[in-house]
Amino acid sequence: MESPNLKHYSDLTIVIPVRIDSAERLRNLNFVLNRLRELEGLKIIVLEADIVPKTDNYEGVRKVFVEDCNPLFHRTKYINILNSLADTKLLGVWDSDVIVPLEQFDDALELLRSNSADMVYPYDGRFYNVYGSLLEEFLQSRDEKILTQNRDNHHLVFGHHSCGGAFVVRREAYTQAGGENERFIAWAPEDLERYKRWEILGYRVLRTQGAIYHLWHPIGENSRYFNSQIKIDALKTLLEICRGK
Numbered sequence: 001m002e003s004p005n006l007k008h009y010s011d012l013t014i015v016i017p018v019r020i021d022s023a024e025r026l027r028n029l030n031f032v033l034n035r036l037r038e039l040e041g042l043k044i045i046v047l048e049a050d051i052v053p054k055t056d057n058y059e060g061v062r063k064v065f066v067e068d069c070n071p072l073f074h075r076t077k078y079i080n081i082l083n084s085l086a087d088t089k090l091l092g093v094w095d096s097d098v099i100v101p102l103e104q105f106d107d108a109l110e111l112l113r114s115n116s117a118d119m120v121y122p123y124d125g126r127f128y129n130v131y132g133s134l135l136e137e138f139l140q141s142r143d144e145k146i147l148t149q150n151r152d153n154h155h156l157v158f159g160h161h162s163c164g165g166a167f168v169v170r171r172e173a174y175t176q177a178g179g180e181n182e183r184f185i186a187w188a189p190e191d192l193e194r195y196k197r198w199e200i201l202g203y204r205v206l207r208t209q210g211a212i213y214h215l216w217h218p219i220g221e222n223s224r225y226f227n228s229q230i231k232i233d234a235l236k237t238l239l240e241i242c243r244g245k
Contacts, residue, residue, distance in 0.1 A: 010041035012109065012168070014092040015082035017047050019073045020054040024217035028097035031139060031215065033058050035099070045085055047078050072226055076180035076190055083171065083179055091171040098165040099130075099213040101144050107208040108168050117206040118173040119198055124207050127162035128154035131216035139215075147213045157214055164191035165212050177201055181237065186226045188234035193241050200244055 014036060020026045029046075036044055037060050044061045048054070049068040057063060064085070066078070079093055090112055094100075100122045108122035128151060130138060138146045147154075158164070177198055184190040198205050 008041065008106070008109075009039045011088050011113075012090040012092060013043040013045060013086040013088045013171075014094050015045045015047070015079065015086060016094050016096050017049070017073075017075050017078040017082060018055065018096040019048065019050050019068075021221075022218045024215075025096060026054065026056075027139075028215040028217055029055065032094070032096060032098065033061060035142070036094075037061065043086070043088060045082055047082050049073060049078055071221065072186040072230075074182070074185050075187075076182045076184045080179045080182065083174065086171060089171060090168060091174055092166065092168040094166045095164070095214070097215040097217060099144075099147065099215065100166050101148065101210055101212070104208045104210045104212070111206055111208075112168060112170055116204070118203040119167055119169045119205045121163060121167050121205075121207045122210075123162075123165070123212040124209055125159075125161045125163070126151075126211035127157045127165050127214060128211055129157050129214045129216060130154055135216055148211075151211065154213070162191075163195040165214065173203060177203060181241070183237045184234055186230050186234075188230070189238050193238050196238075196242050200241070 016029070016032070018025070018029055020029070033044065033046070036042060037058070045064065046055065046058070046061055047064045047066065049066040051067065051069055053065045055063065062085075064082075068074075083091060090109065104122045108120040111117040111120045128147070130147060134146060134150055134154070181190060181193055181197070184193070195205065
């Protein structure tokens with residue numbers, strides 16, 4: 001990843017909520033942070049919530065640890081906390097294992113800076129899972145072409161219309177729209193709820209061209225519905241928002 005000028009990223013904070021539940025997730029976080037740290041002027045905040053800290057300390061990254069013994073990772077709550085800690089005009093919310101090609105990243109920011117959008121997804125809806133030998137090759141080489149030129153060998157995580165993984169927003173609009181819906185207390189359709197809520201409220205939501213990429217990790221208890229009741233409650237919340245209640 002090339003190093004752009006300071007002015008390109010000094011108006012942006014990227015926040016990453018995380019709970020380390022596997023060696024692969026820690027590996028992915030370290031890799032993502034190393035890429036982001038190459039963008040001069042970019043502010044990065046990582047919030048880890050767990051019984052004890054498991055993440056490393058990273059130069060140029062603000063790390064926040066919250067002691068949390070709950071087996072449910074309340075991601076929406078922690079994103080709202082991260083938003084309150086940011087002080088830049090723009091905010092990016094990133095998964096701990098997402099790769100966004102730099103050109104798409106810059107295109108998304110330009111849409112916000114030109115006041116053409118309030119929220120931008122830096123991809124067109126395709127979110128590919130990268131695993132196996134291609135993942136290892138990418139981690140070794142750090143060459144984005146390994147991802148972009150081998151899409152047929154990747155698996156689409158949520159079809160062609162994903163709205164998770166990464167998004168950038170005007171922070172003022174994000175706060176006015178309510179931030180994250182903390183009624184989602186564990187893994188849930190909070191990404192879809194956010195998209196629909198912004199649409200209903202009349203905000204300008206756009207996408208860029210291109211796909212983003214998910215670095216494989218084992219599926220833990222916070223990467224799926226925790227139990228049937230939480231699933232029912234989450235889907236009820238989503239339906240309420242979609243109905244405009």
